[in-house]
Amino acid sequence: MNYFFQNLLGAPYRGGDAIIIQNKLLVSPVGNRVSVTDLNKFETITLPIQSSSNICHLAASHDGTFLLTVDENKRCLFINLPRRVVLHRMTFKHPVHAVKFSPNGKYIAVAAGKLLQIWRSPGFKREVFAFELVRTFADCNDKIVAIDWDTESKYLLVGSKDLTARLFFVNKVWGDYKKPFLFLGHRDTVVGCFFGVDKKSNKVNKAYTITRDCYLFSWGYNENDDKLDKLGGESPEPSSQGTSERDGEERGEIVKKRKEFDGKEDNSGEDGRYLHQGKWELLRKDGFMQAPAKLTACDYHRGLDLVVVGFSNGVFGLYQMPDFVCIHLLSISREKITTAVFNELGNWLTFGCAKLGQLLVWEWRSESYILKQQGHYFDVNCLAYSPDSQLLATGADDNKVKVWTVSSGFCFVTFTEHTNAVTALHFMANNNCLLSASLDGTVRAWDLLRYRNFRTFTSPTSRQFVSLAADQSGEVICAGTLDSFEIFVWSMKTGRLLDILSGHEGPVHGLMFSPTNAILASSSWDKTVRLWDVFEGKGAVETFPHMHDVLTVVYRPDGKQLACSTLDGQIHFWDPLDGLLMYTIEGRRDIAGGRLMTDRRSAAKSSLGKCFTTLCYSADGSYILAGGSSRYICMYDVADQILLRRFQVTHNLSLDGVLDFLNSKNMTEAGPLDLIDDDNSDVEEGVDNQTRGNTGYDLPGSMANHGRPTVRTKCLRIAPTGRSFAAATTEGVLVYSIDESFIFDPTDLDIDVTPEAVDAALSMDQPSRALILSLRLNEDALIKRCIFSVNPIDIRAVALSVPHRYLKRLIEALADLLENCPQLEFVLNWCQELCNAHGNHILQNYRAFLTASKSLNKALTRTHQDLADPCSSNEYTLRYICSFGAKK
Known part of the structure; x- marks a missing residue:
């Protein structure tokens, strides 16, 4: 029962900002969680922290201690990254489109709608409300989408959807408030804006603004033409004759007051300069020549004076400034690049594609990949642990089979030969062969040493396979069909079809060989579980009838018990030797909970449609895990038939079926407010709306709500070691393991055992x-x-x-x-x-x-x-x- 969340596989990236901390830690959002990848050790972990909805923006302090996350519900988490704990929480009043720490770590700039807010970073302070709002600028006419700090944390350059960029002075200016300097001339949204510095003096002397219509504007600060009065912030007027003494006295008083004000707060710019009141001029305007594509991501490295940009057609470019020399112009895919950032040294580029779940780290000098990971395009259908528990295979509706290393969390091989959804997986006992069944009518055998498909099993006529099993010796392969209700038997050595087992009157969704003999158990939607003697060819030797459709069947590891789940939410336990029903667990109420947006009944009455679609015994057979169309995974004690624990898959409110009670204020005449998509930003950028979905025979189960995924568990597998188990859910593949640090089990204690x-x-x-x-x-x-x-x-x-x-x-x-x-x-x-x-x-x-x-x-x-x-x-x-x- 001491299982705790350890990692999330199958979905390395789903959108939002990705950042690199200390040149080795790649931090990326995965749904409502945060994934941290060590690029030196090549290991990835997922923080045991959940936000209320999908995370869209990340920011990290310069030393990598603090991490700030903002989700779609405007809720913010302030995280201590080394300790992996949440220090503070806050909710903003407006949608956040950009957030960034200042270089000195004192402030956090937040683009909250049209407002630019400067918050004091809480750090390790223990307060009721640790965030302190320092200043708010309300000069922009549309929402702010880009933020950049100068090197001394005194100036902010922001880009807005009102086609302008503005230069703000963070500290309070002596005298009346002066409006920020405007950078004009853009014809589209300013996607990125960055400060440039002089390498010799390390002073800010230039700025770059990048627009969505693929143009880059270079701006220069001219100190020689700066005629503004640095004392009062206004242009000096010519003194009239006869008043020189009086003007000198007034000017002396102004200087005196100004020094007093400067002593209270450090409000001077670099060398007494005020960049927001100085003379800026447009030096040049360069085009990236990628029309009709739109520019969707960009970043600038101050030390190397390099600009990287990503476009909606999957192309990225690397340019040397200020001469705008193209170093690289390559294509990653045909989908929109949603993030593109430099590391601190500037030798690595990080790219993310939300629609493909793709995350890349590229070393641009040697033109080699440091990291190349891509998740499944659609939801994962099936899982399989290798016999030594080191590998985990996943199959999904995107027709792909991926094999992951459990310890590192990386996918090291992807098989793409299937032409339809992968529905079942099975590892052979030798640990070097993997079997997969698909709706394309084939069962394929994969060699994990040479990474190739070395054998393909097919039926005389095209069939859709939804279940798969192999005997302990690995000589016989069996697969159940969706359409013909038959079980096909092949020889592993020759690939020949040996037999076709007929008798079921519904789709065969469950197959498993007994661990101790050659008896095959099959479950079908015809409300029966049948036992087959495959080697003797006697057909069905036993039939176990049920009152409802049987969804899955599993053997206990010792082969002396058989468990199956039915459509009414019950788990039946049979003795396969005597053919007797041992006991039944009523689990419908255990997985009840979670109301869909389109439900007309309350969550308390929603248990009518709840059932277990996947079962898995523990390694010793003492307990069983059950999951299905619910947000819960249930753990039952087999001997006592009691619920031991419920694991909640996710708390992500971006998914449907998480809440028990819905807010009636969100209901409109057109339906639930959350299901009305009124944001056309992706369409404006020349790409389609990027939503994850599901295809195949069970389309209504996952994406029934107009693109809003429904939380559920499709497959459960316990590692042969018994120390961990994996669950294929809407959020991805969740891996739970036993906490190794301390397990207090006082079974044999007395007063002297200390x-x-x-x-x-x-x-x-x-x-x-x-x-x-x-x-x-x-x-x-x-x-x-x-x-x-x-x-x-x-x-x-x-x-x-x-x-x-x-x-x-x-x-x-x-x-x-x-x-x-x-x-x-x-x-x-x-x-x-x-x-x-x-x-x-x-x-x-x-x-x-x-x-x-x-x-x-x-x-x-x-x-x-x-x-x-x-x-x-x-x-x-x-x-x-x-x-x-x-x-x-």
Whole structure:
């Protein structure tokens, strides 16, 4: 039950701003969550923080400590990124279109509609309301879409939809308020505006404004023509004769007052200059020549004087300023580029395409990819864990099969041979072969060593396959159909069709072989579960009738129990040997909750349409996970038939079915206000509205509300190690794992079992007693400390003294050490001695040790793979050195 959210796969990017922090951390929004990718270690994690709706804007402090997120509901989260916790929350009154930290980290500039707001950054202050509004500028006539700070955090350059850019002075100016300087001459929205500096003096002496109609304006600041009075902010008037003494006295008083004002607040510009009241002139106007495409993203690197731009046709360009020399002009795709940014050093470019779920990091000097990830275009339909739990395969309605590394969160191969939606996946026992079934009428076998489709299974006439299974030996492949209600059986070695199993009268949506024998179980919409003896060819040997359509079927890992879910929201448990119904779980009320925008009934009565569409046993068979057309994933205890825990998939209000109560104010004569799309910004940019959706046979389930996705779970799979499980949901593939830091399980405690007793046993050189005490406490840090306190020569004796009841916990600790500690030989010695001492007991009780042994096997396999390449390289180097020395 100690499962917590760990990562989100299948959707690396869905729109919004992407930023790079400290030249190594790529931060991007994924729905209402934030994904952080370490570009040095090539690992990605998803923060355990959820916003109220899809995140559209990100900003990070210069040192990378604080992260600011703003979602579509105008709600802001102030996050401590290293600790991954939310420090403060706030809701803006107007929609936010841009946000940026000042270089010194003191202020946050927020474009709230037409207003430019300057907020003081809260930092680590613990206050009821930590955000402090410093200034508000209301000079723009339309919403602000671009913001840039100068190097000293005193000036702001903003671009607006009113076809202008404005230069604001952040600090208060002595005397009356003066309007900001306007940069005019644009014929479309100013998408980006940036300050430029002189490399010698490091002063702001130029500015760039970039418009949506693919033009770049270069502006220069001329100090020689600056005739404004720096004291009063007004042009000096010629003094009349006879009043020189009086003017001198008044001017002295002005200077005196001005010095007093300057002492209270630092309001001077660079070297006493006021850029917003100075002389700016248009130096040149350059066109990107990409019409009819629109410019959708841009960024500027001050140190290298480079500009990168992205267009709605998928093309991006890199230009050297101020001469506007094109360095690169390449195409990523045919869809709109939604974000384009530099890293701090300027050697990496980050591009994002929301419609394709594409995220790229490109090194422009060597013209090579640092990162290239793309999620599924549509919702994920099916999942499959590899036998060693290191890989996770996903199939979706975009006809693609992707294989992900669970530990890093990266997709390393994509198979695109299918021509219709992928509906089922299955890993073979050898870990190097993956099977996939599709609506295109084929079942394909993929080689994960050579990354190719080495075998394709088809039927005599075209059929749509929706379920897939393979026996334990890997010799027989079975697939169930949607249209002909048959089960096709092929030989894995020859690819020949061996048999066609007929008897079902509805689509066969569930298939699974028994883990202990060659009996195949199938579930169908004809309200039956059938057992088939595939090898003997006897047809259906048993039929289990139900009152409603059967949606899926799964075997318990020991093969002594069969679970299936029906359309009325129940889970039935059968004894496959005696053919008897053991018990039934009524789960409709457990997954009830969440009201759709188009529902005419309340959420309390919405359980009528709720049912479980996917089931999955735990590795030891003690509990079962169930998910379906709901925002919940339910965990049941099989023996007692009780609900242990409910996992809520998401709190994202951008999805339908999350709220139990809807706001009646949002209901209009034309329908729900949230379903009325009155924003034509994408159409104006020359591209279609970018909405994710679903295609195929179950289109009404996911995108029934005019492009608004409905939260649900399509597939659940538990890793063979039992330490994690994955759920294919509307938000993506959510991975939950057991928290490794501390699991308090007081099953064998008394007053003498304390951390102090463990320390005392270690100080008295009693490693065996200390290890047993730490295992009774079940504190991870203490267990590992006691493991390392044992001398290598004493490992065998200590391993023999460990009671059988603590073996599972000790094996789990050793598996974790194998993956995370450098003392590899020491831990391997522990594993060997433990297996020698208790191997017979582990084999006799294999079911109890199944999850722990698979975790250990996964750690050993991963460690072996990590060391294989360096060892081979070192061996070759040593042979070369030895041979070279022998020749001499």
